[in-house]
Amino acid sequence: MNPAPKLAVIVTEFPKSTETFIYRDLVTFLEAGVELRLYHVAPYRAQQTLHGFARPLAARAVDLGFWQPAALLRALARRPRAVIGGIARMLWAYRAHPKIAAKSIALVPKALAIADDARTWGATHVHAEFAGHPATAAWLGHRAGGAPYSVSCRAHDLFRTQALLGDKLGEAQAVRTVSDFGRAFLQRTVPGMAARDIQVIHSSVDVARISPVETPPSTTPFHILYVGALEPKKGVGHLLDALVIAGNRLGDWRCTLIGHGPDADALRARAAALGLGDRVRFAGMQPFEAVAEAYATASVCVAPSVIGPNGRQEGIPNVMIEALAYQRPAITTAISGIPELIRDGDTGLLVPPGDAGALAAALLRVHADPAAALDMARRGRAHVANEFDLAVNARRQLALFFPETTPAAQ
Known part of the structure; x- marks a missing residue:
């Protein structure tokens, strides 16, 4: 041997x-x-x-x-x-x-x-x-x-x-x-x-160990989830702007931000200044088990990535791979290798980086048709199982x- x-x-x-x-x-x-x-x-x-x-x-x-x-x-x-x-x-x-x-x-x-x-x-x-x-x-x-x-x-x-x-x-x-x-x-x-x-x-991701969520995304409440570092290349500020644009058209919504980073204090202040403080929760760093539970209960997972200072940008956000493995609708941006995972309208939704209006429209699209959003998420999980x-x-x-x-x- x-x-x-x-x-x-x-x-x-x-x-x-x-x-x-x-x-x-x-x-x-x-x-x-x-x-x-x-x-x-x-x-x-x-x-x-x-x-x-x-x-x-x-x-x-x-x-x-x-x-x-x-x-x-x-x-x-x-x-x-x-x-x-x-x-x-x-x-x-x-x-x-x-x-x-x-x-x-x-x-x-x-x-x-x-x-x-x-x-x-x-x-x-x-x-x-x-x-x-x-x-x-x-x-x-x-x-x-x-x-x-x-x-x-x-x-x-x-x-x-x-x-x-x-x-x-x-x-x-x-x-x-x-x-x-x-x-x-x-x-x-x-x-x-x-x-x-x-x-x-x-x-x-270990697809076999992740049970897909088979229910359409909830709209009461409509739970928006972000997981990742709070730093410039992640574009979280654009998500906050999108929530203001979408406003009450999302009905009973809440947003959870899991993670920490150098922009945490500035983003908290920005959320408060935008009047989002009672609906946006900064959860900080969480153990993986808590993150898994958040994926399973999310209505939509968002990665509003941008090209940051000194050309810093994502490869393919692992949080989007995880979201699709849990069979949750995913919204992210069309930069770097992301379109290899998220095919717009097929396995998820892509928006231009830094475009809060387009991000708001994507959130409203998921909210308006949960069944179609679940179908996209199912195709997304199948894609993850094949290549990730x-x-x-x-x-x-x-x-x-x-x-x-x-x-x-x-």
């Missing part, structure tokens, strides 16, 4: 309550028989709650500090030209991004310590979740003699800057994006990627990491 493969995974932060899409994958890898070690670039986030389903990851998380002079010296002794060349290449690539350059330099010793620890543990593959700092850590570690690595590219990690991506992705064993839009963007904008085999593997299913997509990822042996298929 072959020994279980050992996978080292690098993320930016741990735990992070909004990254359920990563943790679902990792837990599925564990269930498939993979041994896993999880490294986080940023310090451990003690203030964050780890969702119940992801608790097995806590014992596998390794918190290495940034002060790692011994790891740096070992790497320089072992492969001086490769390590110094990588640092020089990184500084040159980020010359127009001094903040990213500074963070990357600070990351160097920790990246090399991660490579050392993963090598000692016996990792046969390293996977970076996000093409930003996690991929930088995997790339530098590989240059210092670490294991082969792969990278998952999602959204802002591609769109904010393409500096150094040609190096990090070019030296990777495998590259994955979560949307066709992301793959096309890489092939169009990053040197060396035009001919690269980039696998599109969507973020996923966790079991299938986890096997595809494992085949990228371990091309000789795919544990999920054993």
Whole structure:
């Protein structure tokens, strides 16, 4: 019997309550028989709650500090030209991004310590979740003699800057994006990627474990649900404006906003100034079990995403995948890879980003014809089951990491 493969995974932060899409994958890898070690670039986030389903990851998380002079010296002794060349290449690539350059330099010793620890543990593959700092850590570690690595590219990690991506992705064993839009963007904008085999593997949900809601959306009350961070690229302010425009035409309505973020206080003040305070509830961060209940009782789920500062934007919002898995009507915007999930009028409704009037009209459309909205949601769940299913997509990822042996298929 072959020994279980050992996978080292690098993320930016741990735990992070909004990254359920990563943790679902990792837990599925564990269930498939993979041994896993999880490294986080940023310090451990003690203030964050780890969702119940992801608790097995806590014992596998390794918190290495940034002060790692011994790891740096070992790497320089072992492969001086490769390590110094990588640092020089990184500084040159980020010359127009001094903040990213500074963070990357600070990351160097920790990246090399991660490579050392993963090598000692016996990792046969390293996977970076996000093409930003996690991929930088995997790339530098590989240059210092670490294991082969792969990278998952999602959204802002591609769109904010393409500096150094040609190096990090070019030296990777495998590259994955979560949307066709992301793959096309890489092939169009990053040197060396035009001919690269980039696998599109969507973020996923465990469709089989989610019972679809078979009832039409309620209009008494009409419950509008938003789940996600409260930050500029999420466009929550446009949802508040849409609620003012739709007004009493939505009848007995309420709106729940689940999540937190830098815009929370400003959005609360805006809701109050718009006279929405008694109908809009800011629920803050909630455990996944409470979020699941919110999906199941929602009349419509909304992701009013926009292109934020520095080109920050969604890939495909995981909250929309989850909403459709629960068979709830979904409204979002036509940016990035979102139309690969929400086909307007078929699996949900698409509106132009930042258009509060169009968003209000979409809400009124769901309210006016709950039966048609449920039909759209049913088609949406079927689409999710076909292309966004966790079991299938986890096997595809494992085949990228371990091309000789795919544990999920054993």
